[in-house]
Amino acid sequence: MLIIFYLLLMLRVGRCTDDQNLVTVTVGQDVTLTCARQTSLYQETLFWIRLVSGNLPEVLGTTFNFDYDDVKKTPRFTAKQEPGSFLLNISTTKLSDTGVYYCIKVNQLDMKFVKGTFLRIKGPEPDITAIIQVPPSDPVRPGDSVTLQCSVLSDSENKTCPGAHSVYWFRAGSDESHPSVIYAHGNSGDECEKSLEARSPQKCVYNFSKNVSSSDAGTYYCAVATCGEILFGNGTKLDIQAVNMWDLQTANTVLFLLCAALAISLIVIAFLIHTIKKKSCGCFNVAVALQTDGATASGDLQSQQRDENSLVYSAPTFTKRKTGKAERRNVKTAEGETVYTDVRTFVIH
Structure with missing residues (x-):
């Protein structure tokens, strides 16, 4: 019977006769919920159930539509009849009592929601x-x-x-x-x-x-x-700032270009220094050579001038001798011979 009741409740068969209302009480107070009851010859049953978010429906009290003196009591919940009404009393309310309370009338397989009440338990104000x-x-x-x-x-x-x-x-x-x-x-x-x-x-x-x-x-x-x-x-x-790969790649490219420019600059500077040193050595060698050649030419010129200013004077001396036959044969030979007896050299400065 309870299984069928729960299934009918979950399918929400029937309709609500009254609009759902709101009841607010402070934690620790007592509250009484009322549901209208009409006497009838037909055997009908009334239920008080509670729906709390996250929990299955909970039956708190039951009675019949006709006058019935039985009172159902559970810890802090009391369900009983009064003339023309079916009451549910909650004593010393707790914050966990907050939820929707339904009064349902069931006639065999017909279920009708008679009244719905949203009960809000208000606790002390936070500090x-x-x-x-x-x-x-x-x-x-x-x-x-x-x-x-x-x-x-x-x-x-x-x-x-x-x-x-x-x-x-x-x-x-x-x-x-x-x-x-x-x-x-x-x-x-x-x-x-x-x-x-x-x-x-x-x-x-x-x-x-x-x-x-x-x-x-x-x-x-x-x-x-x-x-x-x-x-x-x-x-x-x-906000988590993602690493921009484009910026990282750009930074790496710029760093590479700067390093390349620095390397090229060092190479150019080294080449210029080598060229300047080489030219300096060449100029020095040319100067030394020019000085050497000048000195040699000057020496030759002076020597030539000295040779030109030097005059050689010689005085030939001829000796006449008697010749014999043999000597006459060699006259021709002797005629081409010149004998210098004294040589003097004069140098003109």
Whole structure:
């Protein structure tokens, strides 16, 4: 029977006779939900059920359409009849009692939603006054270590929730994906600074560090869970600057060209120095040669002049002798001979 009931409930057969209304109470108070009951000869059954997000439907109380004195009681829930109504009483409400409550009338396989009520349990006001997130000041590149900071300011005098608050980090990707929890801080309270002034707000600073990659881009939110609520900060958008391969290639090309220009300049300078040295040596050798040739020519000229100024004077002396027959035969030979008896040389300066 319950299996069929749950299937019919999930298929939402029938219709709601009354518009769904909203009831808000403070945590710890009692609340009573009312559903109209009409007496009939037909055997019909009334149910109070509760739907809480993430849980299966929960039956809290049942009764008949005719007068019935039975009272169904479970811890904090009481279901009973009163004239023309079917009541559900919740005592000492908790934050977990928040949900949708339906009054359903079932007649064999026919199910009708008589009334629906959204019950909201309001907890104490959080003592958090501000949640401040500070974005990184420097550009972020892949491989860098990034520290995100979240400062939680609270009013220590008006603390209404017992225990310490919990801090979580959420990330919403750049592709507009749903936020996901990436880190949760403990409740040690070591991150909080105690203010010396009584009326000064208490400041708790929470840091989240990570070595980022290109896939870590997105918006990071600091969330504080306290008093049954979750309070979010303004968020920190983290942009990861990708390395531009074109710029890197351009930088390498420019560096290569500079090195090549430097090398060519050194080669040209070395060549010029060698050329200048070679020309200097050539000029020196020419000068020495010219000096040497000049000295030699001058010496020859002086020698020639000395030779020209030197005159040789000689005085021939002839001796006449008697000749015999043999001597006469050699006259012709002797006629061509000249004998110098004295040679004198005069040098004219």
